[in-house]
Amino acid sequence: MTKRKKIGILTSGGDCAGLNAVVRAVTRCAIKVYGWEVWGICKATHGLMSHPPEAIQLSVKQVDPYLTMGGTFLGTTNKGDPFAFPMIDGSFVDRSHRIIEGYHKLGLDALIGIGGDGSLAILRKLAQQGGINLVGIPKTIDNDVGVTERSIGFDTAVNIATEAIDRLHFTAASHSRVMIVEVMGRDAGHIALNAGIAGGANIILIPEIPYNLENICNYIKERQARGRDYSIAVVSEAVCTDTGELLEQGHFADCRLGGIGQYLSEKITAISDAETRVTVLGHTQRGGISSPLDRILASAFGVAAVELIAEEKYDRMVTWQERSVKSVPITEAIKDYRTVDPHGTLIKTARGLNICLGD
Template sequence: MPERKRIGILTSGGDCAGLNAVIRAVTRCAVDVYGWEVLGICKATHGLMTRPPEAMPLDITKVDSLLTMGGTILGTTNKGDPFAFPMSDGTVVDRSTEIIEGYNQLDLDALIGIGGDGSLAILRKLAQQGGINLIGIPKTIDNDVGITERSIGFDTAVNIATEAIDRLHFTAASHSRVLILEVMGRDAGHIALNAGIAGGANIIMIPEISYKIENICDHIKKRQARGQDYSIAVVSEAVCTESGDVLEQGHFADCRLGGIGQYLAEQITEKSGAETRVTVLGHTQRGGISSPLDRILASAFGVAAVNLIAEEKYDRMVAWHDRMVTSVPIADAIKDYCAVDPEGTLVKTARGLGICLGD
């Protein structure tokens, strides 16, 4: 039995379904199997900047009801790079040493960080600088973390988007309309592609495949000529305009993608004459009860992360590959993001089903 340890766990970046299930799995395994102490760090690295560090003890009683709960009981943030942290007076300060000091003040033997590629990159840099024993767990609804085939939160997001498509079919058919569903996907089109196929969409648009409006309009007209008077289009928020412009919601201080659905609706209406409406799914994809697959993945990742600490194998990220949990160096996992392969199985599947991809 490994010596008694005190480990910390934090959730960083955007929230998603399955985070609480990871917290539950880590705590249950660490406490029940190894007899360790677990501290949940609040608000990601911001909790380690606070003095005293903001953390809560986690035990079986506290986490046992978390399996289906959305969000994260620890809180999270996707703002404030600790190496260039924006202060209230407008200055930018390197606060990395404060985070490392916070880790040491909590007397932790290891830290489990749950995050996407950006969060894991920051956590690894902190770990390298401060000698933190770090294990990473991939989570992102975009499913674009390198090496791992699945990240926590993706399956639930796809399920929610698919349900939205299922519901849109009926109203689209009732009014003979083109309905556009804009889904999340900061850099990659995995949600749009998976949900579009699962939901029976007629058009799927992802940032990895360029398009022409006339191709989309031709597809709509061909459907109309066959007596199919409505069409469902699913578009990833990261898709650009036909001329290559990135659309953002400008009233935010940082970059927030959005608006491609409305742009496409206006173009389709103008060039095809089809009555078009837009639904922006937004943060609905991040919330609610996690899917069974995300619960299973979260549980497997949480247990595997604790086992890596027991084996003292640090600077590694757990990953899903060939129907099993493995681990890879964090540096390798975040080196490249995982975009949709334009020649991959799902793209070929969509084409084989007669779905228009716009190219």
């Protein structure tokens, strides 16, 4: 038996399905198997920055109902780098010491951080600076964290996008339209590629493969000539315009990727005379009930993270590799950004299905 520990857990960065399932798994394993205390940190690092720290002691009874629920009941944030924290007057202040103080004031023996590559990089820097025993768990609907084959939230996002594509086939066919579905993914095209193949899309555009508008329009015309009067196009939000411009919506610090669907709609209509409509799925891909696969992955990751703490193996992130949970140094996990391989299996699959990739 290991000595009784007091551990903390926080969710950082954008929300996604499966976060609550991780917290549940960590809490159940830590309490039921090891007899430890588990404290949930509210609002990510902002909770540790508060004085006193915003944290709640978790119980199995409290977390059990959250298995299927989307989002994170602990709250999260993807704003405010603690090493350059934005102040009201426009200045930036290093508030990392307050987060470190919060960890130690709670008397924690270890901290489990659930986040993407950006969040994990910040958490690791804090851990190295402040003597925090950190274990990382990868989550992101973009599935772009290096090393791990899957991240929490990706499967649910793909399921939601696929369901939307399934539904749009009928209205597209009824009106002989080109339906453009814009999905999330940041700089990686994993959601677009997976959902496009699963949903029977005719065109899939991802940032990893440059496209040509003439090729896309010719493909649509060829389908029309064969009696296929409608087409479904799935486009990742990070796809650039045909002149190489990355489209963003908003102003200044609040700029976010978006707008490529409408851009392509106007271009395709002008070149091919096809009637087009655009559906932007946006944050629907982050919400809702977690898929069974995300719940299983979250549960496996949560238990594995607790076991790493029991073995006092810190500065590591759990991963899914070769059908099992493993762990790697956090530095190795966030070193490379995992985008779609233009020569990978799914790209070959799409080409074999005669899906237009724009090139």
